[in-house]
Amino acid sequence: MIVRHLADVKTVDWGNGLSRRFLLESDGLGYTMTDTTVRAGTKSRLEYRRHLEACYCIEGKGEVVDTDGTSHPLEPGTLYALDRNDAHFLIASPEEDLRLVCVFSPALRGDERHNLDSADFSEY
Numbered sequence: 001m002i003v004r005h006l007a008d009v010k011t012v013d014w015g016n017g018l019s020r021r022f023l024l025e026s027d028g029l030g031y032t033m034t035d036t037t038v039r040a041g042t043k044s045r046l047e048y049r050r051h052l053e054a055c056y057c058i059e060g061k062g063e064v065v066d067t068d069g070t071s072h073p074l075e076p077g078t079l080y081a082l083d084r085n086d087a088h089f090l091i092a093s094p095e096e097d098l099r100l101v102c103v104f105s106p107a108l109r110g111d112e113r114h115n116l117d118s119a120d121f122s123e124y
Contacts, residue, residue, distance in 0.1 A: 016042035059099035
C-alpha cells in the first residue's frame with residue numbers, strides 16, 4: 001500500500017502553476033496522479049504526445065479549448081480527458097486559480113516540465 005500526504009510529495013513548477021505528483025513511474029502502478037494548480041489568468045498551450053490525461057476540476061473556474069477553437073468550461077465537478085493526445089489550451093479564470101486532480105498514463109517520471117516560451121504546444 002502506498003500512502004502519501006500533500007506535504008511529502010514531489011512538487012514541480014510546470015510553468016503556469018504547480019503539479020504535486022502523488023504517484024510516479026517509480027511507484028510501478030503504470031499511471032501518475034497529481035494535484036495540479038493552474039495560476040489565475042494564465043493560458044497554457046499543452047500537448048502530451050506520450051501520455052493520455054484525464055483531469056477533474058475540484059476548485060476554481062477556467063476552460064479547456066481544443067485546436068479547432070471549441071471551448072469547454074471548467075468548474076468544480078467537471079472532468080475532461082485527452083484521449084487522443086489532444087493539443088489544447090488550458091486557461092484559468094483571471095479571478096482565481098484552477099485546481100485539478102489529474103491522471104496520466106503511462107506514468108510520469110516526475111521531473112517533466114512544460115516549455116511555455118515556445119510558439120509551439122509544450123509537450124512531453
